[in-house]
Structure formats: structure tokens, C-alpha cells
Amino acid sequence: MEKRLAEFQVAGVRPVAISVDAPEVSRDLAHKAGYTFPILSDPDTAVTRRYHLLHTGGGPDGHDIARPAEFLVDSSKIVRWSNFTEDVRVRARADEMLAAAKQLR
Amino acid sequence: MPDATERRRNTAPWWGLLFALGAIGCNVAFFVSPPLQGALPWLSVLFGVLALAFLATGLRRAFGRAHVYRGKVLSVVLTVIALFPLGLTAFAFVKARELPSSTAAPQVGQRIPDFTLSDTSGKPVSLDQLLAAAPSASTSQSQASAPKAVLLIFYRGYW
Numbered sequence: 270m271e272k273r274l275a276e277f278q279v280a281g282v283r284p285v286a287i288s289v290d291a292p293e294v295s296r297d298l299a300h301k302a303g304y305t306f307p308i309l310s311d312p313d314t315a316v317t318r319r320y321h322l323l324h325t326g327g328g329p330d331g332h333d334i335a336r337p338a339e340f341l342v343d344s345s346k347i348v349r350w351s352n353f354t355e356d357v358r359v360r361a362r363a364d365e366m367l368a369a370a371k372q373l374r
Numbered sequence: 375m376p377d378a379t380e381r382r383r384n385t386a387p388w389w390g391l392l393f394a395l396g397a398i399g400c401n402v403a404f405f406v407s408p409p410l411q412g413a414l415p416w417l418s419v420l421f422g423v424l425a426l427a428f429l430a431t432g433l434r435r436a437f438g439r440a441h442v443y444r445g446k447v448l449s450v451v452l453t454v455i456a457l458f459p460l461g462l463t464a465f466a467f468v469k470a471r472e473l474p475s476s477t478a479a480p481q482v483g484q485r486i487p488d489f490t491l492s493d494t495s496g497k498p499v500s501l502d503q504l505l506a507a508a509p510s511a512s513t514s515q516s517q518a519s520a521p522k523a524v525l526l527i528f529y530r531g532y533w
Contacts, residue, residue, distance in 0.1 A: 281522035309491035321478035
């Protein structure tokens with residue numbers, strides 16, 4: 270994701286990652302992985318639940334987490350593309366997301 | 375005692391072990407993030423099924439056709455060893471796909487409500503702000519003009 274960030278910026282897309290992790294944990298991740306895009310925290314799972322993405326007990330110590338999902342949202346807050354993997358090992362590929370981004374004219 | 379050198383080598387259990395290792399090896403391949411990542415879960419299933427077929431063949435030959443094939447002990451040993459990577463492959467497959475249904479999640483064409491969440495420095499950031507022209511609150515490079523879209527990436531977490 271970070272490697273292709275420039276391509277996303279050229280396509281006019283701002284990536285934003287969201288998880289239930291606390292800001293300190295996300296900061297640690299961003300630092301270790303060198304991510305420069307925003308990483309937001311949803312510790313009480315309010316937004317995760319509002320988007321029906323809650324995975325009850327999916328975390329390593331049984332806490333609730335978000336299931337993996339990606340949404341391309343335009344300036345009117347309308348979803349233009351989404352991806353819900355069926356297997357947590359299979360990640361959304363930057364190519365797919367960039368292709369969806371480029372179709373937004 | 376039949377002459378051991380006249381009986382054929384029983385290679386099937388070795389193929390079984392090889393495919394069993396291939397099956398669990400698919401799980402390592404996920405981390406390398408190859409282009410055909412989506413096919414890897416099914417490749418691991420294919421390898422697992424092939425492994426079981428070869429192991430069963432090896433056992434059948436060693437015990438059912440002992441006058442033709444060698445390897446009673448070896449076929450059992452290799453089968454037991456192969457069951458570990460096979461078991462792990464099956465476990466990983468089931469666990470990785472234990473995901474809640476996402477039919478109620480926002481669909482294409484749907485408008486999503488605004489939200490406000492903290493960024494890594496604890497500062498609140500709203501979806502409206504992310505869609506606006508101001509540069510993001512985090513360490514990213516400033517993006518002078520408003521983005522056409524925001525890509526929301528919900529992920530499981532960092533552990």
C-alpha cells in the first residue's frame with residue numbers, strides 16, 4: 270500500500286486505514302511499517318458496527334475486531350467500489366483498488 | 375521370505391508427504407503476496423487432496439499388495455508425518471474463512487454516514503475532513519486539492 274501511495278495520490282484517492290486498535294498501537298504499526306497514510310482508531314467498535322463489519326471474538330485474545338473490507342467512497346460519501354475478502358489470508362491488491370480509483374472520473 | 379529386491383519401491387507415500395508440505399507451504403506463500411493470492415487457498419486444498427490420495431495409495435500398496443510393493447513401515451511413518459502439515463492446512467483453511475457475513479455492510483451506490491475517529495496522534499478526524507481539501511492530520515504529505523475519493527481500508531488489527 271505504502272509503495273503505491275504516489276499512484277493513489279495521482280488517481281486522486283486518499284487511503285485511510287481503520288481498525289479497533291488504540292492510537293498508540295496504530296502508531297507503532299505505522300512506525301514499523303513506514304506507513305504515511307492516516308490510520309484511524311475505532312476502539313469501541315462504533316463505526317465498525319455501523320458499517321456491519323464486526324467480527325465478534327475475531328481478535329487473538331477473543332476481542333471484537335473489524336472483518337477486512339475496503340470501500341472507495343466519493344466526495345458525496347457514496348460507495349463506488351467495495352471488496353470483502355472471504356479468506357483473511359487473501360489481501361486486497363493495490364492493482365484492483367487503483368483500477369477502481371481510475372474509473373472515477 | 376520373498377526376495378526384497380524383486381518387489382517394487384513404494385514411492386507413493388513420498389509424493390504424499392511432498393504434497394502435504396506443498397499444502398502447508400501455500401500458507402507461507404501468502405506472505406510473499408503473489409499476484410494469484412486469491413487462488414492459494416484452493417491450491418492448498420488441491421495439494422491436500424493429492425497428498426491424501428498418494429498416502430492412501432502408498433498404504434494400500436504396501437499392505438494390500440505386499441507381494442508387489444515394499445514399504446510397510448515406511449508408508450505408515452510417512453503417512454503419520456504427513457498428517458501434521460495436512461492437519462495444519464485444514465485448520466488454517468477453516469480458521470481463515472471464519473468471517474461474518476457482510477450482506478448488511480455498505481453496498482456500491484449506498485451513501486455512508488459521516489464518522490469521527492482518532493488518528494495515531496489522538497486527534498479526531500472526520501470523514502468530511504478526509505474528503506476535504508485540507509491536508510490530512512497525520513504524517514502524510516500534504517495533498518493540496520480535495521481528493522476524488524477516500525479509500526477506507528478496514529483491517530483486523532496489529533498483533
